[in-house]
Amino acid sequence: MAKIIINGVEKEYREGTSYEAIANEYQAEYGNMIALVLEDYKIRELIKTVQKDCRLSFLTLKDSIGHKTYVRTATMMLVKAVYDVLGADVVEKVKVEFAIGQGYYCEVKMEPKLTAGMVSQISDRMKELVSLDLPITKKSYPLDEARAIFRKYKMLDKEKLFRFRRSSSVNVYCLDGFYDYYYGYMLPSTGYVKYFDLTYYEDGILLLLPNMAQPDKIDYFEPREKLFHTLKTSSLWGEMVGIDSVGDLNEAICGGGMNDMILVQEALLERRIGEIARNIVNKGNVKFVLIAGPSSSGKTTFSHRLSIQLRTYGKKPHPIALDDYFVDREKTPRDENGDYNFECLEAIDLELFNGDMKRLLNGEEVELPSFNFKTGKREYRGNVKKLGEEDILVIEGIHGLNPKTTQALPDESKFKIYISALTSMNIDEHNRIPTTDGRLLRRIVRDARTRGASAKRTIAMWPSVRRGEEVYIFPFQEGADEMFNSVMIYELSVLKQYAEPLLFGIGQEEPEYHEAKRLLKFLEYFLGIDSENVPRNSICREFIGGSSFPV
Numbered sequence: 001m002a003k004i005i006i007n008g009v010e011k012e013y014r015e016g017t018s019y020e021a022i023a024n025e026y027q028a029e030y031g032n033m034i035a036l037v038l039e040d041y042k043i044r045e046l047i048k049t050v051q052k053d054c055r056l057s058f059l060t061l062k063d064s065i066g067h068k069t070y071v072r073t074a075t076m077m078l079v080k081a082v083y084d085v086l087g088a089d090v091v092e093k094v095k096v097e098f099a100i101g102q103g104y105y106c107e108v109k110m111e112p113k114l115t116a117g118m119v120s121q122i123s124d125r126m127k128e129l130v131s132l133d134l135p136i137t138k139k140s141y142p143l144d145e146a147r148a149i150f151r152k153y154k155m156l157d158k159e160k161l162f163r164f165r166r167s168s169s170v171n172v173y174c175l176d177g178f179y180d181y182y183y184g185y186m187l188p189s190t191g192y193v194k195y196f197d198l199t200y201y202e203d204g205i206l207l208l209l210p211n212m213a214q215p216d217k218i219d220y221f222e223p224r225e226k227l228f229h230t231l232k233t234s235s236l237w238g239e240m241v242g243i244d245s246v247g248d249l250n251e252a253i254c255g256g257g258m259n260d261m262i263l264v265q266e267a268l269l270e271r272r273i274g275e276i277a278r279n280i281v282n283k284g285n286v287k288f289v290l291i292a293g294p295s296s297s298g299k300t301t302f303s304h305r306l307s308i309q310l311r312t313y314g315k316k317p318h319p320i321a322l323d324d325y326f327v328d329r330e331k332t333p334r335d336e337n338g339d340y341n342f343e344c345l346e347a348i349d350l351e352l353f354n355g356d357m358k359r360l361l362n363g364e365e366v367e368l369p370s371f372n373f374k375t376g377k378r379e380y381r382g383n384v385k386k387l388g389e390e391d392i393l394v395i396e397g398i399h400g401l402n403p404k405t406t407q408a409l410p411d412e413s414k415f416k417i418y419i420s421a422l423t424s425m426n427i428d429e430h431n432r433i434p435t436t437d438g439r440l441l442r443r444i445v446r447d448a449r450t451r452g453a454s455a456k457r458t459i460a461m462w463p464s465v466r467r468g469e470e471v472y473i474f475p476f477q478e479g480a481d482e483m484f485n486s487v488m489i490y491e492l493s494v495l496k497q498y499a500e501p502l503l504f505g506i507g508q509e510e511p512e513y514h515e516a517k518r519l520l521k522f523l524e525y526f527l528g529i530d531s532e533n534v535p536r537n538s539i540c541r542e543f544i545g546g547s548s549f550p551v
């Protein structure tokens with residue numbers, strides 16, 4: 001018998017008792033479905049069994065790791081259903097490409113092409129899998145044997161990925177005779193995935209799942225056409241340069257062609273920035289370029305590179321930060337915890353900002369403020385502006401796309417740009433790289449370099465940052481005149497060297513340990529590359545240092 005302490009109470013269980021059975025005993029005490037257990041400091045799947053004395057706690061779908069487990073399991077069921085309905089002889093590849101709101105866009109490469117009727121059949125098969133409550137098992141296979149399994153299923157991305165695996169074995173999941181590999185934990189059976197929907201979207205499948213805040217509810221899907229086509233374009237860029245997955249990237253690194261790859265990627269970004277500058281000029285009468293995007297999107301470097309491109313058209317761009325219009329500290333609203341809420345719209349003096357911008361538009365001379373973050377006060381330091389015919393203000397801030405921010409300015413004078421790091425490269429065909437992971441790694445590296453902040457602190461703050469983005473940035477992204485994706489195909493191989501030592505500094509007793517461990521496991525897939533060949537004007541330099549811009 002093993003002694004298990006749960007919620008401070010010691011109980012005895014026979015060795016070999018499944019954690020799923022124990023979770024079922026306590027499920028009624030939790031408002032959301034239990035997805036995983038925490039055995040002392042280690043996360044365990046519910047298919048695992050009691051082996052020793054330990055402390056046990058539970059992780060639900062409202063926990064980030066639990067929610068990711070639900071998404072992962074639903075993804076495997078979708079891929080299984082596609083093969084069941086359409087046949088492995090017809091399907092060439094199923095690729096989970098990117099997230100659109102609560103939906104996950106999946107492309108099915110096959111002949112004949114996917115239809116809405118086929119998606120309806122796949123949905124019915126997924127529902128059948130849920131009702132059957134089939135077990136999902138896990139087994140460790142020798143590396144060569146695992147690669148042979150993936151080759152059989154034509155999952156060539158996985159076969160390529162494990163060419164670079166350092167360990168001699170691979171954990172492979174099995175669902176009703178279907179084998180697959182997933183980066184992370186899984187639920188014990190198909191009956192757990194009760195909430196999902198499938199729809200035919202842009203020639204592919206959109207798998208709709210609940211969000212972490214409401215794990216038993218699927219919101220109405222609102223199409224985000226600009227975001228979708230920006231992500232799709234990035235995927236096509238990857239295909240164009242031959243890097244669609246981490247395995248492709250690692251092969252390119254081993255082949256010694258990364259210098260050219262970096263230059264091609266940077267040239268693609270520069271061309272896109274040039275296109276945006278041209279569109280600003282062609283619109284005519286633009287005096288305010290408004291740039292907004294989530295944390296660690298590379299807004300500062302982008303604004304400098306865009307300004308350079310605008311100069312090639314004879315324009316005179318001037319950078320302005322919305323943060324300089326913060327209200328004085330004592331007037332800053334507070335959140336539900338009593339902390340200053342610097343991300344809400346009310347933290348900005350909109351009346352002063354609109355007044356200054358309107359006066360500038362009318363040709364008046366205006367002294368612009370600077371915000372002193374140490375004193376929490378607005379200051380005036382002689383930054384006087386007057387707009388001539390070719391002058392343009394390049395304004396950066398998280399509220400730039402919110403119509404209330406510039407409500408006093410005529411629409412024809414504004415040009416709105418949404419920028420984000422929209423990762424399009426996959427680990428393999430079924431394991432996408434979340435956009436938030438790339439941005440979090442960027443921020444961990446930058447915060448350590450510029451603010452002396454530990455990875456622990458950055459990870460601890462990240463949920464709050466994400467909540468602010470959901471409220472103040474993402475709802476307005478489709479209102480942008482242009483979208484810009486700042487991701488570079490090579491960047492995670494560069495960030496790896498900077499991020500890993502910072503993540504290893506988080507001890508297992510810390511609440512942020514599991515997220516750090518997850519990111520470290522994620523970075524294991526990448527071969528590292530030196531930053532020497534990264535250009536000085538690259539957005540990557542905003543995070544690793546050495547930029548030619550004041551970032």
